[in-house]
Amino acid sequence: MRPFAYVDERDVAGAAAAVHAAPGAMFLAGGTTLVDLMRQGVLAPDLLVDVHRLPLGDIELDDRRARIGACVRNAQLAEHPELRARWPVVGEALLSGMSPQLRNMSTVAGNILQRTRCSYYRDGHSPCNKRVPGSGCAAIGGHDRDHAILGAGPRCIAVFPSDLATALAILDAIVYTRRGDGGARRLPFDGFHLAPGDTPERETILDHGELVTHLELPTLAIARCSHYFKVGDRSSYSFALASAAVALDLERGIVRDARIALGGVATRPWRCPDAEQALRGKPAELSSFRAAADVALAGAVAGRHNGFKIDLARHVLVRALTELAARPR
Template sequence: MIPFSYARANDAAAALQFFANGAAKYLGGGTNLVDLMRETIERPARLIDVTSLSDSIEETADGGIVIGGAARNTAIAEHRLIRTRFPLLSRAIVAGASPQIRNMATTAGNVLQRTRCAYFYDNDAARCNKREPGQGCDAIEGFNRYHAILGASSACIATHPSDMCVALAALDAVVYLQGTEGKRTVPLSDFHRLPGDRPDIETVMRPGELITAVELPPKPMAVNSTYRKVRDRASYAFALVSVAAAIKIEAGVVGDVRIALGGVAHKPWRAMKAEAALRGQPATDVSFRAAAELELADAKAQAHNAFKVELAKRTIAAVLTDLSGDAA
């Protein structure tokens, strides 16, 4: 690793003060950042350990939940309120990484893990616009089975690997940010960027800003929600396609629905088109398939991942059918 200095912050104000210049990085569980530093892909001059900041998981007055930025993934997945009110979030987390990594990874760090692919990691031999803007992308002409089918660009086709964030996108989660100029909130669905011509810029965060918490607004329909992850092996692998969904059905009609996709884009992909198409429609397999077709209408496959387009459609429809139970 390239030498760096280390400081532990006991609160957000101290973390912001330690930041001082743009060469610092905040350190959570380290499961992505430490790995990337060892590969010299990330080269911070200073690490600011923010694992002592709030890790609380607390109910809000209106029935939502605020999760501290330092809360570990396991703590969220096992929390009684999350399991009962937002089961898709528990299910998304336990579908991700390994138990050891879930014990380490923080909420903020999970949100801020790099959107990445094998070519991003291969800094000895591969070109990558995310590592070196303007260099070119070897994934586009390379092995791209795992890559994006929605919202990609000619500069980057990597996918955001988080499972947790897919559930957060479906839940209308809100990211709490704190910077030297004050506090602000950003909906999770707007927090990550599509690659465009600057795939090295992955979020809307400003330099030095810190994620202090993520809020789950109250969502009674989330009681009927789940997360399905399709991958090449049974466990401990990134998603080829994943679907987080919640649905409310009234008298056989879709009253409301939330759908988000993982493994298909540079960011957690909120399926707004499919949601809009479904509201007010009969809760049937035909409706679900039609909505999935609409969401994937603009999909653009690479040489090795055309299967993802159909896989995403079928997984959306299957998840919604399962959640509909006898109502469908």
């Protein structure tokens, strides 16, 4: 691990300013991604600004919204009783991944900013445009079993792995930030993560030194009827090969509205508006769910070893919708 300086910040503006002022600085929260990648030599900040003691550790709920501090632990969020009732997909997504130890350490902001599990990115030496811009992509044409079938580009096919982010994608979530120059931003979650395009090293629209301070979930009637279903190599403590976050508004067996996002298969949280549209007005039954899943995966592109994900994701989405529609309400 490369040597670095460490500062413990107690002030939000001070933390953002400290990282903003140093090009090689990074924020440290739970450290579960960052410390691992520093040990691998993948990330090599020369300054860590510790933000885990900032006053951003509370969940505030009222009729209009949930306001979730950036430093809330993923375990706290997963176990919050009222949150689980109003946005069940959030807790289900969190409990579907990570070990309890990791959920106790890692923060919600760290979760939506976590790095890809692409083994070529994480090995620290293969060509990787995300790690070393312009160096190429060893995953394209390589061992791409775990890689993206949606949203991939000619420079990067790495999957964005967050289960939480997949759930947030169907909830109209808002990300609040504090910038290093003292400003603040309110960013819709849709558009927060970037497609790899020509700059796969840039994963979100955050600027250097811009600190996530809160996530907001607006109250949504449809979110009460929401669900997360995931398939990975193990049934516990593994990343998704394919997952689906879904919400349904049903009236007498007819889908009035639907929300759908896929995880484990795309380069960023992958909302499926066309599949949602395909479900509206249809009976909540297997044939409708299958048709919607075909629409969701219509644009999927297989590489050498990940073609199975197209079928898997289709089945995962149908299963998620079927389980949710069968729930007593």
